[in-house]
Amino acid sequence: MNQKSGKILIVDDDIFVLESLELLFEEQYDTVCFDSGEKAISYLESNNDIDTAILDIKMAGLNGLEVAKKINEINPDLPIVFYTGYPGEYGENEIDNNHEPFEYVEKSSEPVRIIRSVKNAVNMYQLIKEKKNLSLLASERYGIIGKSILMLDIFQTIEKIAKTDSKVMILGETGTGKELVARAVHNRSKRSESIMAILNCNHKQPDLIESELFGHLKGSFTGAIADRVGMFEYANNGTLFLDEIGDLDITTQAKLLRVLETGEIQKIGSPQINSVNVRVICATHKNLEHMVKDSQFREDLYYRLKGIQITLPPLRERKEDIPLLTDYFIENHCLKNGYGLKVFNQNAINVLIEYDWPGNVRQLQDTVKSVIDMSHSAYITEKDVSVALNIEQESNTAKDDISIHFKLKQYEKTLIIQALSKTNNNISAAARVLKCDPSNLRKKIIDFNIELG
Numbered sequence: 001m002n003q004k005s006g007k008i009l010i011v012d013d014d015i016f017v018l019e020s021l022e023l024l025f026e027e028q029y030d031t032v033c034f035d036s037g038e039k040a041i042s043y044l045e046s047n048n049d050i051d052t053a054i055l056d057i058k059m060a061g062l063n064g065l066e067v068a069k070k071i072n073e074i075n076p077d078l079p080i081v082f083y084t085g086y087p088g089e090y091g092e093n094e095i096d097n098n099h100e101p102f103e104y105v106e107k108s109s110e111p112v113r114i115i116r117s118v119k120n121a122v123n124m125y126q127l128i129k130e131k132k133n134l135s136l137l138a139s140e141r142y143g144i145i146g147k148s149i150l151m152l153d154i155f156q157t158i159e160k161i162a163k164t165d166s167k168v169m170i171l172g173e174t175g176t177g178k179e180l181v182a183r184a185v186h187n188r189s190k191r192s193e194s195i196m197a198i199l200n201c202n203h204k205q206p207d208l209i210e211s212e213l214f215g216h217l218k219g220s221f222t223g224a225i226a227d228r229v230g231m232f233e234y235a236n237n238g239t240l241f242l243d244e245i246g247d248l249d250i251t252t253q254a255k256l257l258r259v260l261e262t263g264e265i266q267k268i269g270s271p272q273i274n275s276v277n278v279r280v281i282c283a284t285h286k287n288l289e290h291m292v293k294d295s296q297f298r299e300d301l302y303y304r305l306k307g308i309q310i311t312l313p314p315l316r317e318r319k320e321d322i323p324l325l326t327d328y329f330i331e332n333h334c335l336k337n338g339y340g341l342k343v344f345n346q347n348a349i350n351v352l353i354e355y356d357w358p359g360n361v362r363q364l365q366d367t368v369k370s371v372i373d374m375s376h377s378a379y380i381t382e383k384d385v386s387v388a389l390n391i392e393q394e395s396n397t398a399k400d401d402i403s404i405h406f407k408l409k410q411y412e413k414t415l416i417i418q419a420l421s422k423t424n425n426n427i428s429a430a431a432r433v434l435k436c437d438p439s440n441l442r443k444k445i446i447d448f449n450i451e452l453g
Helices: 015-025 037-046 064-074 092-099 111-142 149-161 178-187 206-214 250-262 288-293 299-306 319-337 346-354 360-374 382-388 397-422 427-434 438-447
Strands: 007-011 030-034 052-055 080-084 103-106 168-171 196-200 239-243 279-284 308-311
Touching (some): 030 037, 149 308, 178 196, 319 346, 319 397, 397 427, 397 438
């Protein structure tokens, strides 16, 4: 028996139409059919297994528009395809403006249109569910929080590359969570039962970092009072994460390149050469391509390390994740320190959303902890957050206007991202959801630097 592609709900008070649609779709989908809106709503209130709903509009009792409204209250993500025999009474534009269905199909049209509409709706909804599950998985398995399009794309990349042995280069500003991503790749890989070693290349002397990478023998240099196991040897058959690789000095870069090319290491002071099997993941907040052009980073090493690139967005580019991150940090910090659970009011959350976060997620986490530690109340206000961020309470009209303009722009960007996510990055469909012209939407996507993926 063929695997069904999903489960659809069909609602029509005309038994002939109901049976015809069931016959049309039963080979490809599991079907649940009802001859009234009341029965359909009752089913959905206790079942969440439907991928798309096909609704007649003109029905006895609850009509299709009323059913759609109730479905949206139960599950706002569930796509609705209106299938009507009365296009004159229920205009497509009016329905689009007031109910935002996935599609509107006249019963007089060819069957291929309703088949195509349902197929697209099911595919879109299953993608939404997959991304939501991926977001939950990322949170539970490796502590990365986010539901924005940018982060969901990163979660998908992690799942794709983790099972390979490809080298990974993680790029992003300080505080964006590069180490968390490296740990996620390791923990989801076939090397997860082995060691993941971490070395921060920042602010270390060349001889010290060489010793940390490759190890040394006792007496091999002044201060070498005992043998030392290097990171490559320690992480053999596992993963080595080289954080801030852009700070590695040129001499050590050459020695690292040799290890990557040969898979062999040599301890300082030892004539013996040993083979190692290590997956290397590196990270940096610097622009390595510019460093290569300025002869500050070896070009051959850059291409050896580059492998698969993951670029983490700064927090200011995924502000829709701030409330989710804040809730996560509140719960963790309160539980860890034995506090009663504290609540940030909406104005406090708005202050967090408006702030630019130069220190990114790490700064947000530290701010939330600080506010909770300093507060004597269970309820956190905008004043508490403003004090922690050293933000003056502005009363100047011009500055207020700038703030309002900024908020509106951010809100507009968020709405566009949500519409694109809902329509699987279909610009025409997203424009219909947003009730705007597709050409204007394309300009907005470019202006806001939104990646469609």
